Amino acid sequence: MKAEPAAARDHRPIYIQVAESLRARILSGYYDDRLDGELKLVQEWKVSRRTIQQAIEILVDEGLLGRQQGAGTFINHRGVAKRYRAITSITDGIVAQGMRARYRILSSGLEPATPRGTEFFGLLAGDQVYAHRRLVLADDRPVAVVSTLLNPQVLDGLELSHLDKGLYSTLREHYGRTIVHAQDHYRPVIADAEIAGHLRLEPGTAIFFAQRRAVDQDGKPMELSDIAMIPVPLEIAISQVGADWIGKPPLTAEPWDYRVGFGDFGATP
Template sequence: MIDKQSPLPIYYQIQELIRKKIDKKEWQTGDVLPSERIFAEQYEVSRMTVRQAVTELVNEGLLRREKGRGTFVAEQKFTQTLQGLTSFTEDMKERGLKPSSRLVSFNVKEAAGKTARVLGLNDGEAVYEIQRIRLADHSPMAMETTYISKALIPGLTKNIVQNSIYEYVEAELGLAIGYGEQSLEAALAMKKEAELLEIELNDPVLLISRITHLQDKTPFEYVKSAYRGDRYKFSIQMPRNEQK
């Protein structure tokens, strides 16, 4: 109910009503919301107030608008912290989702340029080049291109890379993964990314670049990923440094 005597703005109260309906699964992903007119009549408020409430929730990503069709409950974003190194497979399993991969290409090629440099290889040394679409409950989440030293991580096959490479490295090869160095930036989806991630050209994506090291600090993996901006967000804890 709307309390017009409350110090809380009416548009904010409408937002909270919508949130509660989504949290309680009364409205689920893909459901269409009542029109602004119906909202306004039901709660005896102006359509402008309803529009403000809905617009803020669209900007937040909780709702999405489709021109000529209405406003819908959006697919909710996954939040991944930037502390700690986990594989995509481990991350999805922790969320109770079924991880899988769709292999786009699997090749052995000669390392060159930045790939050779970040993996500590000479130009011409062999690397695996693996391109996968990473899925959660069969929904595409990220396009991932991985380069791995063939000499350091021998025996990779198409079957292995469609599951967890980290599990193979640790459980099968007995190598200890130590840490990763990661950078993140916002971008717009290019043609191939849009096609493989099932989004529109120029939709937002999060580009992630990671170099992963074994415990002895040897780099073994260089990954470039494009995550769907409508399905993923990243968070980080930032402790305050001691003042000197």
């Protein structure tokens, strides 16, 4: 028996579904400044104008949209930046340090999903993933070998064999996907001969190894990356909340917060 389409199993009110789709577009940068007109949205979703208005009202209340009488509905970029912030990539870290990010593609294309990729992306046996591996340089200095797995079932027509800029900006600009949540795990490892060669280090040098699991604005598993980095100074910030005290600052969303940057790529190892 043919499986029922996912949309047909969604029993939420239509205006909620439309609001969710519009929210994803706004967060992914699909719209520059102005939302499509109500009539265009009515035609696209094949719903009533009132349904579109209800969906827009939700996003106005969330602070993602703003209305101007007689001018239309606009993206509230300040509200978007305040509520949803894209995750920093290694490219962002390099550029923020005043250096130029360059890349050398080592391999790029479809391959059978490993058990790790199958579990993370929720794939079936025999499905493929898109594997992209490249050497990242800060100015002309190799700083990292990044091996990334992506889900081609979500990224239609994915092709990165000639990618010459940041992966996150490409996912955002060409595929409407913005990485909004990531879990990173860092540990020191010993560079094998291949990684040491790419990073211009002696085999056996201690380097940092980071693993990243990231999802997009829809909560879809998007990126599974292994990052082998030169031994750079890492910036670590830890804040903890314990017992209350007189004059305490406002509590954060979590009892403790841990952040680590990609490091100072301009430093000498």
